[in-house]
Amino acid sequence: MIEINILLVFMIAAALIAVQVKDLLSSVIGIGAVGIGLSMAFLVMKAPDLAIMQLVVEILSLIILIRATIRKDLPFSTSGRWAFNTISTIIFLILFLVFAYLSFANIHTFGNPAIKTSQEYLSHVQGKAANLNIVESIMLRYRAVDTLGEASVLFAVVIGVLAIARRAWRRDGAE
């Protein structure tokens, strides 16, 4: 479990940077680093579904944070430090290729999936869901709980949007 500890230290450091730094854009990038670290932690703990979810929601929230909360034009420099930029880009490309090779070498073959929960379902679902129809229990009990969690996430998002935008809308209505 050394990977989890490394990822946790990385996430805590990124969160501290996001809280303490003065620049707003750097803070948003720190939040993004925390989200990517959480996605990798899900992958290490063998939950690829949660990893996909965390990654796409993180990207969407980063776009919203950058585009909709930072009103100023972002600084975009094209000059200076070209040697540092080139060397760091090459180093990260080599790292990416090495890890991609390792992950593709360890990928599971077709017909031998990474998730082996089907036998678990078959042996336990009748006792836990108290239902003889296994397919119906999986569709309407396990997946319904999953969808309930997703719907609660959406409701939390709507409440957040209302809390942020309520004052602006009310002020426009008053004018």
Next chain:
Amino acid sequence: MNHQSEKGMTFIVKTVTKLTLGFILLYGIYITFNGHDAPGGGFAGGVIVALALVHVMLAFGKEASLKLLSARTLRLFMATAAILFLYGIFKGYPKAIFGNEFILPLSEMIIVSVGLFVIFIALVLVPKSDKRSE
């Protein structure tokens, strides 16, 4: 959506958006329908489709994307997804060709993508309140 309009980002971004939009939408649909027995599902695919729509909006500007996806179109999508969801609920699970394993993720994908895109529109179109509150 012509390349020459001043709204949105540069020529390069618009061309790349035109080239990659179909692939991003296809990947979202793949994640949606493959999530029946593999990692993925309606929510993740819906977020990817919403990311594609946000991509169009960032590249081509507010007016072009709102002309493409008007409030009437978004409402039509949402109503279609609700009707599909009701159809899947009343049909029950083990039926023939177009079973619930396609209907329920499809409706969830449409609801999630349209909902998140509408939230993004609301956050962008809200007037700049930070100046007036001082």
